[in-house]
Amino acid sequence: MNDTTRDPSAAPKGLLSVTEARQRIDALITPIHGTEQLPIRTALGRILAAPVISTINVPPYTNSAMDGYALRGTDLPMSDTARLRVIGRAMAGAPFAGQVNAGEAVRIMTGAAMPDGADTVLMQERVQVDGEHIVVSAGHKPGENVRQAGEDMAVGSTVLESGKHLLPAELGVLASLGIAEVRVHRRLRVAFFSTGDELKSLGEPLEAGQIYDSNRYTLHGMLTRLGVELLDLGVIRDDRDAIRTAFHAAAAIADVVITSGGVSVGEADFVKQTLGELGQVDFWKIAMKPGKPLAFGKLGAAIFFGLPGNPVSVMATFYEFVQPALQKMLGMQTPPNLIVRVPCAVTLKKEIGRLEYQRGILHTDANGTLAVTTTGRQGSHVLTSMSKSNCFIILPAESTGVHAGELVEVQPFAGLV
Numbered sequence: 001m002n003d004t005t006r007d008p009s010a011a012p013k014g015l016l017s018v019t020e021a022r023q024r025i026d027a028l029i030t031p032i033h034g035t036e037q038l039p040i041r042t043a044l045g046r047i048l049a050a051p052v053i054s055t056i057n058v059p060p061y062t063n064s065a066m067d068g069y070a071l072r073g074t075d076l077p078m079s080d081t082a083r084l085r086v087i088g089r090a091m092a093g094a095p096f097a098g099q100v101n102a103g104e105a106v107r108i109m110t111g112a113a114m115p116d117g118a119d120t121v122l123m124q125e126r127v128q129v130d131g132e133h134i135v136v137s138a139g140h141k142p143g144e145n146v147r148q149a150g151e152d153m154a155v156g157s158t159v160l161e162s163g164k165h166l167l168p169a170e171l172g173v174l175a176s177l178g179i180a181e182v183r184v185h186r187r188l189r190v191a192f193f194s195t196g197d198e199l200k201s202l203g204e205p206l207e208a209g210q211i212y213d214s215n216r217y218t219l220h221g222m223l224t225r226l227g228v229e230l231l232d233l234g235v236i237r238d239d240r241d242a243i244r245t246a247f248h249a250a251a252a253i254a255d256v257v258i259t260s261g262g263v264s265v266g267e268a269d270f271v272k273q274t275l276g277e278l279g280q281v282d283f284w285k286i287a288m289k290p291g292k293p294l295a296f297g298k299l300g301a302a303i304f305f306g307l308p309g310n311p312v313s314v315m316a317t318f319y320e321f322v323q324p325a326l327q328k329m330l331g332m333q334t335p336p337n338l339i340v341r342v343p344c345a346v347t348l349k350k351e352i353g354r355l356e357y358q359r360g361i362l363h364t365d366a367n368g369t370l371a372v373t374t375t376g377r378q379g380s381h382v383l384t385s386m387s388k389s390n391c392f393i394i395l396p397a398e399s400t401g402v403h404a405g406e407l408v409e410v411q412p413f414a415g416l417v
Ligand code: AMP
Pocket: 194, 195, 196, 198, 199, 211, 212, 213, 214, 215, 216, 260, 261, 262, 263, 264, 267, 308, 309, 310, 311
């Protein structure tokens, strides 16, 4: 099989492959309804709900790309030099009102409108000033150093497509068009909570057998970066009534409910039963590491993700499954696939069977070549591996690892994790 058609996550019996899991999730996800009109600053991070069509040219007028002299291309000498008379100045915001005729030039600054008659700008460093005149040598091209009206955005063109994620560049693009407000999809409401009797919240002392709840904080961070409305429901005890009440409350107020913990073998039956009363939820064993157990389905009208409890598994399953689902619900254009093949600086070991998302550090090595190295210890409880990493090293299910120097697939975090 060649690389473009193989399924790197082909799963052993009883386990669902990552690709299959993604497809099943995708089949249940539909974009949410509802939009709102927002001032462009407030729209940062939101998803455009309608295309933006340019009603003006940007730049609005043909202008100079350099500080220099505007002149007629036909006055450029083929050989030798030409002597042109400087008849005025054109500044950004203060155009030259007259006409540039043969044998004439206008002193011009970057961004200033091209005067009538002129079609070429020579950089000031490339001409000699001689009193009222400039001396121009051969070797210039007619039309150089000029930005044409509409070169960036032409009247009537679609500048931003519906589904565009509004980032700093888009705010600038909208402002260039004179657009003060845009229509964006409403925010997704995402409720989340942690489950586990061992979990303590910040500010409480730890007693024997207890740990601090970290998943609610990584989830808070990842969800905030996605621009959703957060409904943090805290820690829920491993208690049937408490779980039932929490799920019920969450499903009533949110588009998406995310939990962590309580889906592994031993606990699954317990949560399963509670979920079975409230909705349609499947419990999967996915052929991935970290992150084998995952619950997914519907809780009333809400989409439900029951993530594993281990802190790295939470982040990996969020990144691989939850994030694409939320982006689809938000009507977001699918971001370009960004998986790169780079040499692995170290030997990595792995067992056959599950697709592994090892934590890596993508970097430029001493020779200036892109390479990846490991963060070290890879247990699904080693949350510092996520903190040290900037990418996942994706090792296919059938792989037994790689030797130092071999190529591996790397998925950069793209700013969200
Ligand atoms: P579980 O899936 O509930 O059996 O949890 C698996 C592992 O993840 C156990 O070691 C839990 O203590 C740990 N864990 C579960 N939830 C959290 C959490 N919110 N923060 C940190 N660790 C957790």
